[in-house]
Amino acid sequence: MKTDSIFYRLFQELPAIFFELIDNPPEIANIYQFASVEIKQTAFRIDGVFLPTQDEQSPIYFVEVQFQPDSDIYLRLISEVALYLRQNKPKNPWRGVVIYPSRDIDIGDKEHFLELFQSQRISLIYLDELGESASLPIGIATIKLVIEGEDTAINTARELINRTQQAINLQLPQKQLLELIETILVYKFPQMSREEIEAMFGLSELKQTRVYQEAEQEGKQKGRLEAKLEAIPKFLALGLTVEQIAQALDLDIAQVQQVAQQTPPNQ
Secondary structure, rough: OHHHHHHHHHHHEEEEEHHHHOOOOOOHHHHHHEEEEEEEOOEEEEHHHHHEEEOOOOEEEEEEOOOOOOOHHHHHHHHHHHHHHHHHEEEEEEEEEEOOHHHHHHHOHHHHHHHHHHHOOOEEEEEEHHHHHHHHHHHHHHHHHHOOOOOHHHHHHHHHHHHHHHHHOOOOHHHHHHHHHHHHHHHHHHOOOOHHHHHOOOOOHHOHHHHHHHHHHHHHHHOOOHHHHHHHHHHHHHOOOHHHHHHHHOOHHHHHHHHHHHHHHHH
């Protein structure tokens, strides 16, 4: 699963979620620009940096998303930060944030930088320790969906979609949140097409999103009806009724019934 690309897309499109994640008001995102920064004449490229756009008091945030064990991560992070500060000489203070799926992935040697961790100059976030998704803000719960197991991801995603659609005064753009949830599911269930995922969750709103429109174009090229008919047994196995499947896939009930009659009970 391409976790780095998901997180950096998330921070690019919905930066307020990052500030919620580090216990700051999401509105702070309005004075930041998320960027990928190249350090000249080195092999370093900092993929995630929140740069203040308005003042010299707000900190620069260097963000690392680390889903694989790396004993040198803190040596690399400090080197990148030091080189950036040397080359750019910003007057803003800086902070580092490293996001892990779980504490056991964090094997980096902290011995040389203990003061930076103790002072919270560098913060560590373990997604599996954030709490139950139902009790988290919608944005943070969406981040946590990345680490959900396949056995629980579907139910968690359904709950997230319902919360997003029913939320009043939602501070994050609903359309982008729904797109992000679907994108995470596409990566998490590579054996399923985008159209199948859209139909499974009844995301009628997504018919207007970029992700759905891409899937629609793919469906036109590959034979849309055939793909829909092949998806019916999967939905039957998930316990959907013939009527629900027909509505989700935009098929006639008779078409779904015909496939259902030919599908073995345990398929």
